[in-house]
Every structure is written in C-alpha cells, then in structure tokens.
Amino acid sequence: MDLGIKGKRALVCASSKGLGRGCAEALAEAGVNLIMNARGAEALAETADAIRAAHGVEVTEVAADVTTENGRAAVLEAAGDLDILVNNAGGPPPGMWTDWDRDDFIAALDANMLTPIALMKAVLPGMMERGWGRVVNITSQSVKSPIPVLGLSNSARAGLTGYVAGTSRQVAPSGVTINNLLPGIHATDRAVSLDSGVSQAQGISIDEARAAREATIPARRYGTPEEFGQTCAFLCSQHAGFIVGQNILLDGGAVNTTL
Numbered sequence: 001m002d003l004g005i006k007g008k009r010a011l012v013c014a015s016s017k018g019l020g021r022g023c024a025e026a027l028a029e030a031g032v033n034l035i036m037n038a039r040g041a042e043a044l045a046e047t048a049d050a051i052r053a054a055h056g057v058e059v060t061e062v063a064a065d066v067t068t069e070n071g072r073a074a075v076l077e078a079a080g081d082l083d084i085l086v087n088n089a090g091g092p093p094p095g096m097w098t099d100w101d102r103d104d105f106i107a108a109l110d111a112n113m114l115t116p117i118a119l120m121k122a123v124l125p126g127m128m129e130r131g132w133g134r135v136v137n138i139t140s141q142s143v144k145s146p147i148p149v150l151g152l153s154n155s156a157r158a159g160l161t162g163y164v165a166g167t168s169r170q171v172a173p174s175g176v177t178i179n180n181l182l183p184g185i186h187a188t189d190r191a192v193s194l195d196s197g198v199s200q201a202q203g204i205s206i207d208e209a210r211a212a213r214e215a216t217i218p219a220r221r222y223g224t225p226e227e228f229g230q231t232c233a234f235l236c237s238q239h240a241g242f243i244v245g246q247n248i249l250l251d252g253g254a255v256n257t258t259l
Helices: 018-029 041-055 069-079 102-130 148-174 189-202 206-214 225-235
Strands: 009-012 033-038 059-063 084-087 133-138 176-183 247-250
Touching: 009 018, 009 069, 018 033, 018 041, 018 084, 018 133, 018 225, 033 041, 033 069, 041 059, 059 069, 069 102, 084 102, 102 133, 102 148, 102 176, 133 148, 133 225, 148 176, 176 225, 189 206, 225 247
Parallel strands: 009 033, 009 084, 033 059, 084 133, 133 176, 176 247
Antiparallel strands: none
16 A cells, blocks of 8 residues: 655654664655654664665664653754654553652653653644644553553553643644554563563563463464554554544554443
C-alpha cells in the first residue's frame, strides 16, 4: 500500500532501538525524511546510517535527552517544519505505592506526560497552519489495564491520554490527527530485561521465563518492532485522517476487554 507520505518530514523520539526504531524504519520505507533522536549518540548514528542505506531518505540525528528543556530545544531546532511527530520515551522504574514520593511522580510526569505535551504544543500550530499533520504517542497497555508495579507509568501515561482525548478533537478540523499506540510486550531490550529479572528471581532460564510470559498472551508470542512500526506508519498515512483521539492496543490480545 502506498501510504501517500513520501517526502514528508517526521521527528521520531527514542528511535535508536526498540519500538522507536521500528517506527522510524517503517516511515523511512514509506519515503519519509527523518529527524531521529536518542540519548546515546553511538547507537543513534549506527541506526541512522542503516536507515539511510536501506531506504535512501534524509536522516538528521540529534543526540539529546528530549525530556529536558535543552534537549527539546535542540531537537526542535533541527526538526524545523514537521509533518509527523512520534513521541516515545522509556517508562519510569517499577515499584510499590509505598516507594514513591513527590519527586518520583514529578520525574515520571516530566518524561511520559509533560515532554510529549511540550513537543505537541511546539509542532501543532505549524501543522494546523499547513492543513495536515500526524502525531502518534507511544504509551502502554497499562492505560487500558493498569499494572500494579508500574504505578508511576500508569499515572503519567493516563494523564497524557486525557490530554490527547481533548486536544485531538480541537486540532482535527485543521487536518491534524493525534492518536496513541499502546504496546504490550515486544521483542526488545525491555523484554530481555524483564525476562532476565524473572529468570534470576525464579531460578529458571531466560528461555523458560519468556515461554511462561508468552503463554499469557493469546497470540502466544511477543510482538515485533517491525509490525509495531508498520502500524505507526499507517496512523501517519494519508489513509488515517478519520482516526482521531484513539488508543490502539498492540498486545497480542493480552488485555482482556470488550472495548
């Protein structure tokens, strides 16, 4: 399918690896020029080179922490006029409700709610003026089904979801859409970290830990960054202009819900 976005310009945050890279790869395959951001310069450069070689698109790298004011300023200066924004950032650490104080919540909100809001506020006016734009926020399946040990993430991402619900309806008349992608577990470094923790805690192999987790997923497997990226690219396409303010699960059916 021709997504109709060849030559568009996209900023993809946290795109050196994992789900962010999957989104960058899929957009590049569709002919989109990229501004790629991540904190690690070396991994970012390697990924950017691979995408240039594979797809022949323009790729600008900005190694910066986008959750900081200076990092956002650097990324936005390099980005210029954007057609597409993909917000992405790692989640806060796990724990119990007794572990967290005000500073922990402020850090989580800064990274997973206030940063994507700040980036949206920066780019939405230009998109609206030009009459076209796409924003995709990578959040979590915990928005639909809270994960007890991820209370910081549950809180921050739920706040972002509420912001998008209202804002998306306000910008839609100008041809701009905002939607959220809610990943379950995918075959990324995060999954390896989680499975390693279970392996150590239970005295089993990583393969056994993964098999046990896969058994809880109706699809009986982990998702891939590639299929996640293709879903993101579709939401950024010319064909998705009637999808507004939605929260789309990519979890293999793990969240058991009717709606």
